[in-house]
Amino acid sequence: MGADTAAADSSAPEPGGGGPHPGDHHTSVVERGAFAVALCSCGWKGPARRARDRARRDAGEHTGG
Ligand SMILES: [Zn+2]
Numbered sequence: 001m002g003a004d005t006a007a008a009d010s011s012a013p014e015p016g017g018g019g020p021h022p023g024d025h026h027t028s029v030v031e032r033g034a035f036a037v038a039l040c041s042c043g044w045k046g047p048a049r050r051a052r053d054r055a056r057r058d059a060g061e062h063t064g065g
Contacts, residue, residue: 024041024042025041025042025044025062025063026040027039027040027041027059027060028059029052029055029056031052032048034050035048035049035050036054037049037055038055038056038059038062039059040063044062046058
């Protein structure tokens with residue numbers, strides 16, 4: 001598949017072509033050894049915490065919750 005390229009009009013821009021969306025905040029907590037760090041899709045990164053719950057709190061404060 002992939003040979004049919006003339007079937008659709010590709011002049012319309014697609015919203016969201018993939019990758020991180022600036023302004024969109026999807027946080028997640030990852031573990032770095034004995035620490036937990038909050039990460040966001042906007043590129044933000046929280047400080048390393050000893051408690052995973054604490055890192056989640058950092059993420060919550062970042063998103064305004
Ligand atoms: Zn963010």
